[in-house]
Amino acid sequence: MNAILEMRGITKTFPGVKALENVNLTVKAGEIHAIVGENGAGKSTLMKVLSGVYPHGSYSGEIIYEGEERRFADIADSEKIGIIIIHQELALVPLLSIAENLFLGNEQAKHGIIDWNLAFRRTQELLRKVGLKESPNTLVTNIGVGKQQLVEIAKALAKEVKLLILDEPTASLNETDSDALLDLLLEFKAHGISSILISHKLNEISKVADTITVIRDGSTVDTLDCRAEAISEDRVIRAMVGRDMAHRFPKRTPDIGAPILEVRDWVVHHQIHAERRVIKNINLTVHRGEVLGIAGLMGAGRTEFAMSVFGRSYGQRISGKVLMDGREIDVSTIGRAVDNGIAYVTEDRKHYGLVLGEDIKKNVTLANLGGVSSGGVIDDLKELKVANSFRQKLRIRCSSVFQQTVNLSGGNQQKVVLSKWLFAQPKVLILDEPTRGIDVGAKYEIYTIINELAAEGKAVVMISSEMPELLGMCDRILVMNEGVFVAEFSGAEATQEKIMRAIVKAGERAA
Amino acid sequence: MSNEAAADKGPNAKKSYTGFLGNNLRDYGMMLSLFAIMIFFQIMTDGTLMRPVNLTNLVLQNSYIIIMALGMLLVIVAGHIDLSVGSVAGFIGGLAAVMMVQYNVHFIPATIICLVAGGLIGAAQGYWIAFHKIPSFIVTLAGMLVFKGLTLALLAGQSVGPFPQTFQKLSSGFIPDVFGGETLRLTSMLIAALLAAALVIANLRHRSNQQAHGVEDEPYAFFIGKNVVFAGAILYIGYLMATYRGLPNVLVVMFALILFYTFVTNRTTVGRRVYALGGNEKAARLSGIKTDRLTFFTFVNMGVLAALAGLIFAARLNTATPKAGLGFELDVIAACFIGGASAYGGVGKVMGAVIGAFIMGVMNNGMSILGIGIDYQQVIKGLVLLAAVFIDVYHKNK
Known part of the structure; x- marks a missing residue:
């Protein structure tokens, strides 16, 4: 199989920093090529060089695409020949419809007048291809992140993509949506579209990738062929961090004490739609020195639950009791919740943290x-x-x-x-996706901090969509689905399969 | 960790001069621009700019802009804007005139009522902005129209004056000279000298405190130079004013307010919270800050300061006119932005706004002396505003 893309000796410097040094990357036609590396290793910079965000001349080295050397002046240049990048932060206009977004800058128009019939027909085709069942008229703001991601991909398809670059596409997706997205990549592969996948999630990579390139400190350190041999995650991690990581989770001997935080009969209604119950009469107890995990799909109500307890920062018509050390406490404002020993670390540190x-x-x-x-x-x-x-x-x-x-x-x-x-x-820390979007080394450090907190006798409630993390860290795991806890496992008995089964079963019961 | 800290210090110590300048370029750049502009006009006007009488006028003419800029800075840092301040100042001036001239209310209760009224006006506007989330641009635009109209109604379209003598002293009075100096007002000179000394002492203490904790980063020569320049400037300006009629009362009020607001923004929890509110409202709220209430009070504060400015302006003109305060909001907002405040909130300094106001004031004054018409004065001021903000944005993107 010949290469669709070869990047040779790419070096890119910013004032005072060498972001990339002599990076080589070869992507074969029709393969899924994963790029991994710690945050700041230079993955995104490399992709910006490839897509023309950094124009020719601002870096040294050469890009050979479909057998020819290419010198892109801007993104439009690279898009013209089928290189499409989907950034981590989605580039959709929330208040425009799916159809409008799909053809933004690429309108189905003659002499500046849009042919809406054509645009709609093509939108429906594209949405079918990516498996998204939504009307072309739906506003992007009204669909979830997972579906928005699919719209982005459909947008790429509209431009006749040959090499699709996805930067952390599943960072904010739940497991089901992630799986759907990865399946889509495999389907594209069958149709001859090559992809470059940048991701922190090694399980996803091992699922779909044909080749893995590891970047560390601005240089390529390893290229692994997944089809020749099975590549273990530890092998990849070792290459990423440049050191042996015997354990992904620091060891801890739990020393669990008396109950510290209790939430009783907690009911929360939706922030805007007051008639909708988001949290449906749930109870939760967490003990001193305990790390309690809350698993669930995105939209299960985990964040809503945590924020409603934290000074009613989410929802309305909230009822129920919160007890700290057996005494009822007032959590009606954030200030009071903090004073009473509750802290909530948001899942979105840039916007809320x-x-x-x-x-x-x-x-x-x-x-x-x-x-x-x-x-x-x-x-x-x-x-x-x-x-x-x-x-x-x-x-x-x-x-x-x-x-x-x-x-x-x-x-x-x-x-x-x-x-x-x-x-x-605080006495109780609620951590919402505490390791989202951070690299393996930093994750380990965050885990260590969590363990230290538990050892000090604080209680930690950890909400996470990464199941291995919950399994590796928690003494107990609660599974939430549609605003109720549907299962509880001890850390020892919990497995990924059991948690998934609990969610699926609950979903069936509800249906 | 310790070796990492040591590694940090090494290069820092070497490049401290350039590093320090780089970090503080914005602050000193502003100051230097003001000096440059003053020197330019001093030369162009053959020394008229720094004549004691002109200098005193300069302060009197700009005091109300500076006082409002103090409040506006907080509003802008909080992520809002207040377009109504000019109209509010005009309205309060009218209110004061009606009370003192037509109803013979003594000037002390009248002043207090006016300040309270200003606070209430701020509260009325802040209520919609803070608790109903109506954009401040719209609420205060409405306020601007409302109070412009109310001023006209209150004064029945006429000018009302003159004010009682004691009230005029607010603007046109000077601090009395206990020594009875004829050519040099010794009290004023003494105050200026004390002030210069206090500044140097405060700076020294701050520096030694920083040194004790190993966080000072200002090169020594720089520190000395800075103090010499500032103390010198205070003494020089104090001297100039002392040779005329001494320090104006307004200057004293203004100076006290500048000190107070500098302290509030730099050192108090309230000030810190306003910056956090403007920097990221959601994060501030989730950190337990009562963001709604805080927004509300920044507008109350703005209202009180607008009222004070209105009183000073009315006292200066010695009459309240329906046109008073017209366009003040533009000068006030421009002063804040020239002074480095960000239109997106979260960024801005009190001293910046004060310097920004002085830059505008010196340019107004200098150009008037040079006989440049009001038409081109406005053009030049507009371009200066644009240039100042452009330099800011350029500096940030570099």
Whole structure:
């Protein structure tokens, strides 16, 4: 099989940083080629070079595509010959319909007048191809992230794609949607479309990839042929982090004490549609020193549950009781929930967790300014000490605590958010997707922090869509589906299959 | 960790001069631009700009803009805008005139009532913005129309004045000279000297405090130079004013407010929360900050300051006219943006806004002395605003 794409000796420098150094990448025609590497390794930069975001001349090295050397001046150049990139952050216009989005910049028009009949017909064709059952008229904002991802892919198909590049396509998808997406890639492969898949999720990669290229610190360190031999995940991780990672999860001997947080008869109605019950009368108890996992599909109500307990930051017509150490507490506002020892670390750190324009120090103390001030006046030096101690304790990698958080990597940003909530001195921490979008090394560090918290006698509630993580970390796992807990497993007895079965069965019962 | 920290320090220590300048270029750049503009006009006007009488006028003419800019800065940092301040200032001026001139209310209760009224106006607007999530642009645009109209109605389209003498002192008075100096107002000079000394002492203490904790990053020569320049500027301006009639009362009020708001924004939890609110409202709310209430109070604060500015302006003109306050909001907002505030919220400094206001003020004054018509003055001011913001954006994207 010959190569559709060859990138040779690509070097790209930014002022002061060498982002890529002599990177080589060969993608064979009709294969699924996975690119893995830690955050900041240079994967996205490489793809931006390939797609023309960084034009020819801003990097050195050459790109050979379909046997010819190519020099792209911009994205339009690369799209013209069938290289389409789908970015991590979706580029859809929420308030336009699916059909409008599909042909954005590529309108089905004659002399500037759009032929809506043609556009609709073609949209329906494309949606059928990607297996999306939605009307072309539906606004993008009204469909879930998984479906939006499919719209993006349909958009790529509309441009007659030959090489599809997906940057972390499943980062915000649940298992079912992810599977559907991966199946779609396999189907494309059968039709001769090559894909480059950038992902942190190694199980997905081993499912679909023909070849894996590992990038570390801006250089290609390994190319693995998955068809020649079975590649173990450990093998890939080793190449990614450049060190042996005997265990993906740090060891911990659980020391579980008395119940600390209890939620009773909790009912929450939808934020906008007041008649819809999102959380349906559930109970939860978590103990001192326990790491409790909550599994479930996206939209199961896990985040909604956590946020509603955390000062009613989600939903309306909330009823039920919350007890801390056996006494009922008031969680009617976020301030009161925090005062009573609850902290919630959001799943979306950029939008809900950090003030990105501010430095690390100011973010760390934001939830507990009282702790560094007296009479409303902030003690700068005390604040600095607090920030530095967290920097050290959580190993936040930065030039100083005066660095803006927008410039930190995902893992370090997450550590800043964690620091903020640790400084609020909670008894119970609710972590919502604590390792989303961060690399393997940083994940391990976050896990270590979680274990330390449990060892200190705090309770940790961990919401995650990555089942291996729940299995590896939790003492107990609750499975949520459509606003109720449908199963409970101890950490020892839980398996991925059992959790999936519980969800599916609950879904059948509901149907 | 320790070796990493050491590694951080190494290169920092070496490139501290350029590093420090790079980090603080924006702050010093502003200051330098102001100096450059002043020197330019000083030369172009053959020294008229810095004449004691002109300097005093400069302060009097711009005090109300600066006072409103203090409140506007908080509003802008919180991610909002207030278009109504000019109309509100005009309305309060009218209210003061009606009370003091037509109803003979003593100036102290009248002033208090006016400030409270300003706060209530701010509260009325803040209510819609904070609790009903109506964009501040729209609410205050409505407010601008409403209060412009109410001023006309209140004054029945006429000018009302003159004010009682004691009230005029707010704008046209000078601090009394206990030494009875004829050519040099010693009290004023003394205050300026004390102020310069206080500034240097405060800076020294701050620096030694920082040094004690190993966080100071300002090169020593820089520190000395900065203090010499600032203390010198205060002494020089104080001296110039002392040779005329001394420090104006307004200057004292204004200075106290600038100090107060600098302190609030830099050192207090309230100030910090406003920045967080403007930087990322959702994250701020999820950190337990009562964002709605905070937004509400930034508008209340703005209302009070607009009222104060209205009083000062009315006292200066010694009459309340239906046209008072017209277009003030534009100067105030421009001052904040020239001073480096971000239209997206979360960024901006009190000193920046003050310097921004002075840049506008010096240009107004200088161009008037040069006899440039009001037409081209506006063109130039508009271009300066655009240029200042462009430099900001360019600097950020680099």
